[in-house]
Amino acid sequence: MKALLKLILISSLFSLSACSSLMKAKQSETDTTASSEKLSSETSPEYQDFDLNKDTLYDLLVAEVAVQRQEFNITLLNYIQQARMTRDLGVVKRAVNAAQYMKDMEAIKEMAILWVDIKPDSIPAHQLLTYQYSLSREYEQAMQHIEKIIELGGDARVDGLAVSSSALPLEDKEAILLLYQSLYAKYPNNHEIGYSYALTQRNLKEYDAALEIIEPILNAAPEFEAASVLKANVLYDKGQLEEAIEYAGDKFDDFPSNHNLGRLYATMLIENKQLDDAEEVFYSLLTKYPQASRLKLSHAIVMLENKKVEEASAAFEQLIDSNQHANEAYYYLARIADSQGNFNDAIDLYQKVSAGVHYEVSLERSSFLMVHNEQQDEMLNRLAELRKKPGASPLKLWLLEVKLLSSAGETDRMNASLNAAIQAFPEDDQLLYARAMNREADDDLAGMEQDLRKLIELNPNNAIAINALGYTLADRTDRTQEAFELIQKALALKPNNPAILDSMGWVLYRLKQNKEALVFLFKAFQQFQDGEVAAHLGEVLWSLNQTTEARDVWSNVLRKYPEHEVLLETINRLDPELLIIIENPPTEDEQATNKETSSASTPETEQVTPEAPKE
Numbered sequence: 001m002k003a004l005l006k007l008i009l010i011s012s013l014f015s016l017s018a019c020s021s022l023m024k025a026k027q028s029e030t031d032t033t034a035s036s037e038k039l040s041s042e043t044s045p046e047y048q049d050f051d052l053n054k055d056t057l058y059d060l061l062v063a064e065v066a067v068q069r070q071e072f073n074i075t076l077l078n079y080i081q082q083a084r085m086t087r088d089l090g091v092v093k094r095a096v097n098a099a100q101y102m103k104d105m106e107a108i109k110e111m112a113i114l115w116v117d118i119k120p121d122s123i124p125a126h127q128l129l130t131y132q133y134s135l136s137r138e139y140e141q142a143m144q145h146i147e148k149i150i151e152l153g154g155d156a157r158v159d160g161l162a163v164s165s166s167a168l169p170l171e172d173k174e175a176i177l178l179l180y181q182s183l184y185a186k187y188p189n190n191h192e193i194g195y196s197y198a199l200t201q202r203n204l205k206e207y208d209a210a211l212e213i214i215e216p217i218l219n220a221a222p223e224f225e226a227a228s229v230l231k232a233n234v235l236y237d238k239g240q241l242e243e244a245i246e247y248a249g250d251k252f253d254d255f256p257s258n259h260n261l262g263r264l265y266a267t268m269l270i271e272n273k274q275l276d277d278a279e280e281v282f283y284s285l286l287t288k289y290p291q292a293s294r295l296k297l298s299h300a301i302v303m304l305e306n307k308k309v310e311e312a313s314a315a316f317e318q319l320i321d322s323n324q325h326a327n328e329a330y331y332y333l334a335r336i337a338d339s340q341g342n343f344n345d346a347i348d349l350y351q352k353v354s355a356g357v358h359y360e361v362s363l364e365r366s367s368f369l370m371v372h373n374e375q376q377d378e379m380l381n382r383l384a385e386l387r388k389k390p391g392a393s394p395l396k397l398w399l400l401e402v403k404l405l406s407s408a409g410e411t412d413r414m415n416a417s418l419n420a421a422i423q424a425f426p427e428d429d430q431l432l433y434a435r436a437m438n439r440e441a442d443d444d445l446a447g448m449e450q451d452l453r454k455l456i457e458l459n460p461n462n463a464i465a466i467n468a469l470g471y472t473l474a475d476r477t478d479r480t481q482e483a484f485e486l487i488q489k490a491l492a493l494k495p496n497n498p499a500i501l502d503s504m505g506w507v508l509y510r511l512k513q514n515k516e517a518l519v520f521l522f523k524a525f526q527q528f529q530d531g532e533v534a535a536h537l538g539e540v541l542w543s544l545n546q547t548t549e550a551r552d553v554w555s556n557v558l559r560k561y562p563e564h565e566v567l568l569e570t571i572n573r574l575d576p577e578l579l580i581i582i583e584n585p586p587t588e589d590e591q592a593t594n595k596e597t598s599s600a601s602t603p604e605t606e607q608v609t610p611e612a613p614k615e
Contacts, residue, residue: 123154143179162196166203275306293324331358463493474507498528531564
């Protein structure tokens with residue numbers, strides 16, 4: 001077999017025409033000799049001998065030529081075919097490599113099963129099958145191979161399933177937990193299994209159970225670093241921050257080179273506002289791992305949080321110069337420039353963030369700053385170019401454009417962008433709703449109704465759209481009965497939504513059912529004390545001659561929202577004197593005089609607040 005692999009390697013160096021000549025020569029030889037000759041006895045004993053017939057040689061040579069031509073599907077097909085026929089481990093391993101390169105999970109699993117069948121005591125084969133069965137969520141089979149590796153005395157990497165379970169659905173976590181529980185009962189002295197069992201408990205948020213498992217393991221094996229990290233994590237998860245910090249600090253003294261423990265310890269210190277201590281931990285780790293780019297980034301971020309702007313900036317620039325975490329570094333440098341009012345520099349730096357978790361916020365912030373600098377044209381051109389790029393999210397970019405133009409008060413441009421966006425995405429609910437609200441603000445009620453009815457047609461259970469249409473009809477038309485029916489449907493879909501409760505109260509008021517209206521408006525006000533709800537509640541209270549309560553509601557909310565148009569219009573229409581009082585509050589002497597006069601003429605009473613009406 002070694003001779004064959006050597007032949008394959010040599011053959012792959014020739015051009016395709018040379019391979020063709022070689023094929024003809026070898027075929028003539030093997031026609032007469034290969035069927036009766038076996039490979040040399042020097043072949044490794046782990047390989048199974050097989051006949052070097054012309055079909056085998058042809059398939060393997062084709063596979064190698066396909067590698068040179070990057071036709072990897074042909075490579076994989078030929079290796080799998082010959083692995084099945086010859087059951088040669090060398091060919092099986094080549095097939096595994098090809099399948100892994102092609103990310104063909106089924107082929108990897110098939111070849112791994114064949115590998116175990118040929119050589120049952122092969123630890124790498126069992127490790128590979130453990131991983132493949134884990135990927136396909138066949139956890140019981142995966143655990144069987146873990147147990148086999150343990151029996152063979154190899155590294156079973158038993159925590160693999162436990163680590164992966166953190167991102168799995170609940171039922172998968174529970175299934176994996178039961179398997180670890182069973183395995184730990186069988187091997188109670190295997191600390192790796194116990195650790196994995198405890199880790200799965202943590203992933204299920206069973207923190208006390210995790211501690212109950214991990215404590216005796218740490219008592220028996222205090223040098224087990226991963227178990228110490230797990231205990232610190234569990235204490236942190238439980239919300240016992242002080243205890244977790246104390247424990248992690250002690251263990252970091254014991255294991256000062258443990259990267260994971262150090263990062264966890266520093267994270268907890270940051271949360272506890274111990275920034276100097278956190279910075280010291282990262283510095284300590286960097287002395288041991290000077291090339292660890294993630295540690296460099298974390299250290300720079302902590303310095304920035306600790307108001308060491310110059311040192312942090314230098315660290316971020318070093319990361320950029322070494323092409324390490326450049327996107328994150330550009331983002332934080334942009335934030336520094338932004339906070340210092342250097343908006344042009346901030347725009348340039350934000351725009352250099354090309355990917356990663358900070359990309360979208362950088363795009364939005366840089367676009368906003370361009371609008372702030374009255375660079376609307378440049379902003380629009382940039383967003384238009386980004387929409388053309390492969391892998392872009394044009395819908396998000398349209399929504400951002402509309403949002404920015406709205407904030408800039410560019411109504412005409414915003415309308416044009418909305419229309420263009422809806423032409424590209426005619427059924428997007430965010431765009432349709434935004435245009436509907438825009439049309440309502442422009443007094444285009446017919447256009448608003450058209451967009452909202454399309455939304456409702458696309459999703460008959462869209463409570464927000466149904467409520468918006470119902471409220472507008474109640475507030476701005478005489479179609480109050482139709483409005484009531486729409487709001488009633490929206491309320492059935494979202495019975496506790498304060499906006500819909502407010503709408504129901506308002507339409508009932510328009511239908512002259514004031515007491516019934518008060519019930520819904522009070523519920524809405526309890527949840528959401530904004531200007532419009534306060535205006536509606538106060539108006540209904542006023543209509544019921546509860547003027548003191550109405551004034552209390554209006555004056556309290558007006559202090560929070562002094563420029564709320566609906567609230568100001570309502571007060572000015574019903575109680576204009578209140579605005580004068582709020583704008584010109586009495587002096588302390590006047591308040592004292594009023595209090596004396598009031599106490600002389602009337603008995604002392606408690607401050608009046610609106611009470612919940614009976615339903």
